[in-house]
Amino acid sequence: MSIIVENLCFSYKKGTPFEKKVLHDISLTVEDGEFLALIGPTQSGKTTLAQHFNALLIPHCGRVMVNEADTQDPNTDLVALRLQVGYVFQNPDYQLFAPTVGEDIAFGPLNQKLPRTVINDRVSEAMKIVNLVPEIFLNRDIYALSGGQKRRVAIAGVLACQPQIMILDDITAGLDPRGRDEILAVIRRLHREQNITIILISNSMDEAAEMADRIIVMNQGQITLEGKARAIFSHLDLLRSIGLELPESMNLVQQLQERGLAISSVPLNLDETIDLIAGSFRKGQGTT
Amino acid sequence: MELTKNITLGVYLPGQSLIHRLDPRTKIISVTAIVILLLLIKSYYAYAAMLILLAFVIFIAVIPVGYAFRGLKPMLPVLVLMWVFQLFLYSGPSPKLLFTWWFFSATEAGFHMGNLITLRVFFLFTFTTLLTLTTSIVSLTDGLESLLNPLKRIGVPSQELVMTMIIALRFVLILAEELDKIVKAQMARGVAFDRGSFIHKTKKMFPVFLPLFISAFKRAEELIVAMEARSYTGGKNRTKMKTLHLGRVDLVAGLVMIVFSTLVMVLIISVKPQI
DSSP: OEEEEEEEEEETTTTTTTTTEEEEEEEEEEEOOEEEEEESSSSSSSSHHHHHTTTSSSSSSEEEETTTTTTTTSSOHHHHHHHHHHEEOOOOHHOOOHHHHBHHTTTHHHHOOHHHHHHHHHHHHHHTTTTTTHHOOOOOOOGGHHHHHHHHHHHHHTTTOOOSSSESTTTTTTHHHHHHHHHHHHHHHHHHHSEEEEEEEEEOOOHHHHHEEEEEETTTEEEEEOHHHHHHHHOOOHHHHOOOOOHHHHHHHHHHHHHTTTOOEEEEEEEHHHHHHHHHHHHHHHHH | OOOOGGTTTOOOOOOOHHHHHHHHHHHHHHHHHHHHHHHOOOOHHHHHHHHHHHHHHHHHHTHHHOOOOOOOOGGHHHHHHHHHHHHHOOSSSSSOOOEEEEEEEEEHHHHHHHHHHHHHHHHHHHHHHHHHHHHHHEEEEEEEHHHGGGGGGOOOOOOHHHHHHHHHHHHHOOOHHHHHHHHHHHHHTOOOTTOOOOOHHHHHHHHHHHHHHHHHHHHHHHHHHHHTTTTTOOSSSSSOOOOOOHHHHHHHHHHHHHHHHHHHHHHHHHSOOOO
């Protein structure tokens, strides 16, 4: 399942004195099975763009094709489309509303009018994927959960709809490092084991570099850069000028390079960074 | 999906027009006078006078005409329903039958009653919207407070009262924005808000309002903490950074309002009521 966006533009409050153009002439393609990161400073239009992917917003010009179905076409079944393109929202409090974890996760399948047994299977399956033991959490009160647990319930709620594409909107914001790592591990597993196409919205460069196959950088409603992580991070000055920072690992390597350490490659995660630096030291010792 | 687009009540549209520059007290008193007149009007002629005033104000305040009436859009079903109810249920002292449908009968008196009441709501809503569109929250607060000040003597906590009202007004838009997010989150999980019967649609609103209430309580609590952190104490001994002054514009506006009100009163008394 792929998403094709052609010359999309969108304004909030269109037709009022407060009209604000948020997206200008955006074209992009999301391939089936890829892991795409959408990054950019706040107010760059990431969320607005992503909400076009599952027809929560309809473009004012241009078009969005999800699996060959035009979201503007009145014959397109938008309800079915939204279940195929899952969306996990930035703030789980807006998404979770049922009294217990189990009921909330069952909300999507219930809307599909599936039989009870199928729903129960889907709920427990989704809970296992996000590392919530059904026996413990199924009847837990939603408002008694921690931030990280809420996020995982929100992901499970979308997973229970069995989407083929998942949009994750800044889901690590406000989590402690451990909660963040747990969530990212869940997402990695979803992509590898369930073959779900992932669109990760984030303003953390570290996350994007570690996780994604391809990165799209947005600024002021336009696509600034697009490509593989290593290629993106070579545009250091451009990224800094729009208020984004390099990932920690690259920052370290870059500063070491400036101080004369010979490192040729660009690392994307901690392990690669360690290998590169250690390797360069070993080489250095060999020559002296 | 954009719910906030059609909300105009409580929104301030910054500008430099004469109406914007009026003292908030002038505007509040004028709107109050208009509201009282509207409650007395029972003929189309007087409403025609109201329409002229409305057009005049919108023109002077340089507010896009479409935007001035935009807030009515979500109210349209209610207005239509109200009109239909009046048409069929009001018959007046000497009913003159227009037509019958099933076992309901529409009378001429009902028809006029429906028209008048719908017009009344229309003008009430539009004039109050114009007040908030042309008056910033701060000056609206100042104006109301200064008007309610005399009531302090008889023990009415006017400052706190105004504060509460203003916060409520501010929250209209905030809650609409939250509602927008919640509705989207539910649509993303397969809720079709635009489908199904009336009962079906109503049932779908429950999962929407629960998170809305919870977030409203949360926001209220955060607001309290923020106010207390800045040592807010209501009522006594508060002074204003800006003091209100009545200018020449206010004098002119006051005169216009007095002439207009007299004219409408004459119309109300002299013209035979429609019902």
